[in-house]
Amino acid sequence: MEAKKNISIVGAGLVGSMWACFMAKKGHNVNVFERRGDMRVKEVDAGKSINLALSTRGWQALKELGMEAELKKIAIPMKGRMIHQEDGTQDFQPYGKEGQAIYSISRGELNKALMNRADEDSNSVFHFDYKCEHVDFEHKTLKFSTHDGEIRTISSDYIFGADGAFSAVRYDMQRTHNFNYSQQFLEHGYKELCIPPNADGTHKLEKNALHIWPRKSFMLIALPNLDGSFTVTLFLQFKGKESFETLDEDHEIIPFFEKYFPTALQHIPDLIKDYKENPTGSLVTVKCSPWHYKHACLLGDAAHAVVPFYGQGMNAGFQDCYVLNNLLDKYKDKEWEDVFEIFSEEHAKNGQAIADLAVRNFIEMRDDTADDHFLQRKKLELNLMNTYPDLYKSQYQMVTFTTEPYYDALTKGDEQTDFAEQLLNEFPNKEDWNNSAFDKKVRNRFLVFKISDKHREYFYLFFKCINK
């Protein structure tokens, strides 16, 4: 039996609360320190999106904690994107094969469920209104300012920074030797609006879809909530001709929506109120490396804040917990600080990959989803996935419906996309996507692909043999 360790986790958001569950389950003494109040007791304005898309990586971690069934009950499957074109037509693009979906879930309810789960374990204690002021990595102490104005210093064996994109733990880590770091803001910001339910509690738009109104340099999206409403998010540039800067007054806001989003506008009764009352958020990408320093380790947004366009921010954070938990099991005999190093060396490139993929997906969502060539390629990819389920996975599918490392999804996915483009070039007509020339081309490609991927060594040994 491993010795009990004193664990401090900074941040009781989604990732911090999940990590508390994993650590408590292992029998350690866990203290979680949260800057805000307890969201289970009072309304807390997290200044963050109301609902999120949960997909395979997130479910994998929740399953490990035995929480899958409980949470499926409050999650709404979204089977694809519903594209609302400028001419008013709608186009449904499935995310994957039949039966695959991503799930819209309330950030608040999911967070509360994870906190409750951690609280059920007597090993873990939450402390609210604790703002992290300083980390002393040498002495493994954290300094917090608390609600009563006092400064409290906490000692621990290990420190986890799960305190989000503007992490205080990372902020102090940034001043240590050889810590590579970048933060990059998009020129776009976001604002949340609301489509309320019908009088009978049903949804005003297709419930099982993520709705997108792509308009090139900006877009609107909507995710369904359990109560029949949709949370709508406008992504728009901060500055420029049509921007948050220029859309400020009623007489500017309404015509903008009438012009670009009439099919959404009709369902948003309190547009002006929502627009003026809700804050304009900014969109930041944070990358860093390494993710650890001495006895401290970063998890989730603190290690890799990503823009929301791949719906992977939370999933990536949950996967961090799953991966690190497994590494701690695998390397039971090592010191944790050495396991943190392995974690960082193996996994940090995945955080950087999903950060890049998320920025790319913004362009895809707001721009390409309205593009004919792109739509045709998506159809071809769907055809490939259905006809050759063992051979072909699109980048989107690898990211969303597998737990393969993001870095592999990025690199392999790019190869797959190139191949789909080649096929589309050679077989532009949908009618040819099942003929024998097409089939041969696909099978040849993946023969090579599979060998280069897995069997290279055997192949090499084989040739060595026959050349003797």
Add this chain to the structure above:
Amino acid sequence: MEAKKNISIVGAGLVGSMWACFMAKKGHNVNVFERRGDMRVKEVDAGKSINLALSTRGWQALKELGMEAELKKIAIPMKGRMIHQEDGTQDFQPYGKEGQAIYSISRGELNKALMNRADEDSNSVFHFDYKCEHVDFEHKTLKFSTHDGEIRTISSDYIFGADGAFSAVRYDMQRTHNFNYSQQFLEHGYKELCIPPNADGTHKLEKNALHIWPRKSFMLIALPNLDGSFTVTLFLQFKGKESFETLDEDHEIIPFFEKYFPTALQHIPDLIKDYKENPTGSLVTVKCSPWHYKHACLLGDAAHAVVPFYGQGMNAGFQDCYVLNNLLDKYKDKEWEDVFEIFSEEHAKNGQAIADLAVRNFIEMRDDTADDHFLQRKKLELNLMNTYPDLYKSQYQMVTFTTEPYYDALTKGDEQTDFAEQLLNEFPNKEDWNNSAFDKKVRNRFLVFKISDKHREYFYLFFKCINK
């Protein structure tokens, strides 16, 4: 007459001291706050390189302050690189045309000269042992901890952060909205060693050169000092087979130098002592944008820390002072915060360009300078510069011997390098570099180049005319 402003400058290094001169000259009340003691009174370990290469951009700013003649006296011209090959041969590569040189100068002496110059002006006051703890951008106040353990709060109209690569001012700016930032460490570190003078005070190696011992993944360089000594710097990876990690004991250090740097080793009597006593420095690149926030503005390394391989860190910082000083003159009627925005929008890309160029030059210095093809291209470029002085400038020349924006030097320089490669491909023999086919090719190229650069509009109007 402009109203006097209260100016706070954080950092009394090279750039902070120079900016104090510029601000005091304009008649403002200047207070400079320095974390360390006064280097004019006591030995201060700045933990930085002993001598630096001063080139055209730096001289331009010093000239503006009337300090050129005074400083030329303590600067040693370096007319080119002296490459010490592995086989012991030496190869001299001129930096530019006849008469062009970069100047080795003592960091300490230059800094003292700038401080003395600022002190001569009754408008400026230096405060030592003032460590910046916090910047309140809203209230334009700075909080310092002082040597006596007190905390002092200073109010001012404008704040300048000239506090280096790990700037405290920038650190607080980093938490403001939409501040893009990155810090990236090289896998290499550096350590300073010393070649003392001959008994008669003369230099043991060619005095008017920057010496390089390029050895692919690592290198040694040496810059001359006035007292006949050379400051030698070893650039080496932190980790790996041959690295600072593995070269720790006497029996590891000596054989390494014997193997790779025998021609240097014979001149470094105190190798082991130098190696063990001098710290191993790290090499960081910092980029950020914007360079200002409200009434505060960054200058020098605080805005753009670069690795030392182009010898441009100080020169870039001095150019910041020169450029901002001119912009404040040009836009006399604007608020300074608006001038900071112009400065940042026009100039931040130059900081990013020199940061990229400096990393590239590391590869050139340690690797390419020992490469035959590279050396041949350098010779071709020198030939072009001498034969077509008005047409051809290499990237190195634009960076080092002009004051053109670094961004232009980066982009135009890449085009020039491509062209030199084309020429070398077509005219591999030195004998052909003056023949008529060569000449025609060059002149044709620069006809287009010049038009595309400056005369495009006239050309366009001309064609519009004849097409009427």
